[in-house]
Amino acid sequence: WDMFVLAFVERLFRPTYRKDDFVLGKKLGEGAFGAVYRVSLAKKPGSKEGDLVLKKATEYGAVEIWMNERVRRACASSCADFVYGFLERSSKKGGEYWLIWRFEGEATLADLMLNKDFPYNVETMILGEVQDLPKGLDRENRIIQTIMRQLLFALDGLHSTGIVHRDIKPQNIIFSEGSRAFKIIDLGAAADLRVGINYIPKEFLLDPRYAAPEQYIMSTQTPSAPSAPVATALSPVLWQMNLPDRFDIYSVGLIFLQMAFPSLRTDSSLIQFNRQLKRCGYDLAEWRKTVEHRASPELRRGFELLDLDGGIGWELLTSMVRYKARQRTSAKAALAHPYFDREGLLALSFMQ
Ligand code: ADP
Ligand code: MG
Secondary structure, eight states, rough: HHHHHHHHHHHHHHOOGGGGGEOOOOOOOOETEEEEEEEEEOOTTTTTTOOEEEEEEESHHHHHHHHHHHHHOGGGGGGGEEEEEEEETTSSTTTTEEEEEEOOOOHHHHHHHHSSSHHHHHHHHHHHHHHSSSSSSHHHHHHHHHHHHHHHHHHHHHHHTTTTOOOOSSEEEEEETTTTEEOOOOOEEEEETTTTOOOOOOGGOOTTTTTOOTTSSOOOOOOOOOOOHHHHHHHHHOOOOOOHHHHHHHHHHHHHHHHOOOOGGSSSHHHHHHHHHHHHOHHHHHHHHHHHTTHHHHHHHHHHHHHHHHHHHHHHHHHOOOOOOOOGOHHHHHTSSSGGOHHHHHHHHOOO
């Protein structure tokens, strides 16, 4: 009840908007379920041009508004800053949902990763300065480490709130220039297990390039679409049993892999990697055995990066990309992994 009242009061005092308040700018993207534009407020003096983003969503718009409202209250720093969402009745048959966020920045992680200079092109963006290190594996590793920490931090926020994203990929990670950090966007395929919103997995929403092998987030034995109170009572147990959050962990693991191996950053090479990994029974160590002896210098360099500090990066990667969800690490546990802790690294190398 407290949460309900708070949400209501908060909603009451927040400005509300409608269609005519916005001036459309450049189109930023167009998917199967809607289009995204840079927009500004029509007649608000002092509002900067294009400082907002609008998504016109046909399907799943209601779910996406729900998820964004929830994130706003529970883990705001994990995702792009949500401003407002409403049903725009006049535009299409049955209307379409309009969702407004603050414009976080120009680049997604996908854009940044396709730059030849990656990860150096991100260095000053996230660290504020150039590291006092020569160019090389160590320096690249530290940048990738910072990106991974930010991704896992954002994901831990979502998961602790009870939300599984289900579409984690570089295209859905935006660099927020204001916070100097990566944030998650696009909650259109997300599931909120605590209240049973979008409870049934919509497998056709999943991106096969980054999806974990289980495809379905919840086991097929779980009851379908329970009413909200039932879901609230059951979901902590279901969460424990099925560990749906580990679906996102697999996707983040693939992003980690792509950051370490430049040759796996294109769509076609990632698809080929997925095929190879499947053939190896989703065993990364097995995959490594099959490719390492005939690896290109570029691929070998990726292994070298992950092998730094006693192979701590490789250890983290293999704890995320595993066939069985149950055996994958959680976002919270990954954040405590010695990969993120220089002191811990030393301790680990002593232990070995
Ligand atoms: P889609 O459903 O089309 O994938 P997204 O929510 O992923 O929609 O947004 C599409 C694109 O719009 C993103 O890849 C990103 O480039 C841009 N974008 C979305 N939200 C923001 C934001 N808050 N700030 C800046 N750019 C954004
Ligand atoms: Mg997207």
